[in-house]
Amino acid sequence: MxxxxxxxxxxxxxxxxxxxxxxxxxxxxxxxxxxxxxxxxxxxxxxxxxxxxxxxxxxxxxxxxxRAPVRPPSPDTGSLRGDLVILFTKIARRVDGMMNEMIAGVMTETFRHPEVAALMRDRLVNAPFGKVVGTVLQRAVERGEHPPVELTHRAGRLPIDLIRNEALINGGSITDETIAELVDQVYLPLLRGLARD
Amino acid sequence: MxxxxxxxxxxxxxxxxxxxxxxxxxxxxxxxxxxxxxxxxxxxxxxxxxxxxxxxxxxxxxxxxxRAPVRPPSPDTGSLRGDLVILFTKIARRVDGMMNEMIAGVMTETFRHPEVAALMRDRLVNAPFGKVVGTVLQRAVERGEHPPVELTHRAGRLPIDLIRNEALINGGSITDETIAELVDQVYLPLLRGLARD
DNA sequence: CCACAGAAGAAACTCGCCGTATCTAACAGC
DNA sequence: GCTGTTAGATACGGCGAGTTTCTTCTGTGG
Missing domain, CATH: 1.10.10.60 (Homeodomain-like)
Structure with missing residues (x-):
């Protein structure tokens, strides 16, 4: 046959x-x-x-x-900064290239077809990276590398938001330097600041 | 005549x-x-x-x-948090409504007409709110309300990025609650974290 | 094994908008 | 006035969205 x-x-x-x-x-x-x-x-x-x-x-x-959401494995490099860089890089790769254009494009049509807006929002807000930050952070706390932190919802989502924002603005790929800046100048300081409560 | x-x-x-x-x-x-x-x-x-x-x-x-860029006057409410809330609100109003859709729309066409990309990027990165954060912050330091901070470029741009990101995702207007969250859960902690060096 | 309903696929059509080309009529400077 | 420039009108070719119609396949139930 x-x-x-x-x-x-x-x-x-x-x-x-x-x-x-x-x-x-x-x-x-x-x-x-x-x-x-x-x-x-x-x-x-x-x-x-x-x-x-x-x-x-x-x-x-x-x-x-x-495409399966690909729940990312939490990295374990032994240092918080290392874990974060890897995490940011993973997010960047996922958001990279076509992804940002797609988001922008769909976003535009959202205004022609309002039903799409809700779909889009869910997709973005429920991105699967949120909880990984918690894991990574907790390990740092257990190592005694970092004081305990009350990780708020906003703060947990921030990596994805930062990367997406960067991808949308730059159009192109996100360099390792950019990631280092985001981790060193924004995210690590934020975590330190959150720890003092 | x-x-x-x-x-x-x-x-x-x-x-x-x-x-x-x-x-x-x-x-x-x-x-x-x-x-x-x-x-x-x-x-x-x-x-x-x-x-x-x-x-x-x-x-x-x-x-x-x-449309003139409308350099925003630095608010002076007497408290850092108050100033930041006003600043964020000002940015939000400017980015509000149509603005986000426009950004998304232009962004999409960027890929049809690559020349536009550079224009767009400049426009976004050179948004006029960057330095105001510095001013507001410095006043807080002078009041003894906040330890001195080395405000990096990324950190200075962050308010605009946060708001734009929010506007793009939500499509609609940004509520006062959202602004409070961004200030309390992200930006103030970040500033505190940056202060410890 | 057959009939029939439902879905696939092909083609053509409307419509709206992009970007261009052509023409004419107004205007500015001399 | 005369002349070159440019506004404004109109019409056109092209493309892609979304729709309609019709034909052809296919699997299920009798």
Missing amino acids: PETRTRRRGVELEKAILDAAWAELNDVGYARLTIESVAARAGTSKPVIYRRWPNRAELVLAAWGS | PETRTRRRGVELEKAILDAAWAELNDVGYARLTIESVAARAGTSKPVIYRRWPNRAELVLAAWGS
Whole structure:
């Protein structure tokens, strides 16, 4: 049976479309991603896509979501600063390149299609890096390297916010220097300041 | 002589266009702003606009730039926290509403028209709020309210970055609570941390 | 094995907007 | 006035969003 199946359906087809969308994002970026190009790449046609997602923004969000969130392992370099640099770098790689353009692009369409706004916000606020800071920090406390800290929600989210902000502004990749600046000039001082309560 | 001038030219016309673009940004936002709508509003036509700016993004940046940067007066409430809250609020109002959408929108087109990227970056990094933090802080030091601080470039820019980030994510206005969180959970602790060197 | 419902895929269409090209009429400077 | 410049009107080509229509496949239930 040479598996003469020519038409995919259901989950299989859906996955093919999301993969194609993801590939397009990587190849040409959000601004140049068209529904037609995704359809062509997936070997299907526009209506098939529109039957599933109402517009470009939601398709892209779905493609984004279809990639597993990759809960990052908490690094353990033996020093708080080392752990933080690694953590920031991991976040940067994830946010890097296409990601920032996508966020900006989807953000814009948010105003054409307000339903998308909520989706987007959830995705950003619930990014999976929040708790890792807590872990890393706790280890530093146990090592006696750092006084105990009441890590507020804002402070926990800050690494992601800093990196995303940087990526959005710079458009390009985030250098190691930038990461060092963020860790040394902002995040470590903040943690020290939080410790005095 | 009733000044029967019907056609504006040069600077006068240019200003009319920029004003119209600004008004459109306020009324309908970046996503729905079209060159045609700006032309109509300015009482002129598309080619006149295209003779001056090569695309939407640059027109909008020009309109943005044509509004005076409004160097904010440093507040003096008698307490560092009070001053910071006012400062953050001022930034928020300036970044508010349309501003964030515009930034996101222009950002997206940055990838279609790479020349725009540099313009945008300058505009964001040279935002006029940076030095005010220094002033506010110095007064707190003179009052003996706060230990002296070596304010790094990153730390000085942080308020703007925090607010912009918040505006971009939330889409809507920034509440007083958010500002209080940013000041109390992030910026004041950071300043305290920076002071211990 | 067949029929039928439902979904895939192809194609064509509307619409809005971008950016350009063409034309004419007003204006400014001499 | 004469002349070069530029505003403003109009129309056009192109692209991509989102929709509609129609045909063709496919798997399920009888």
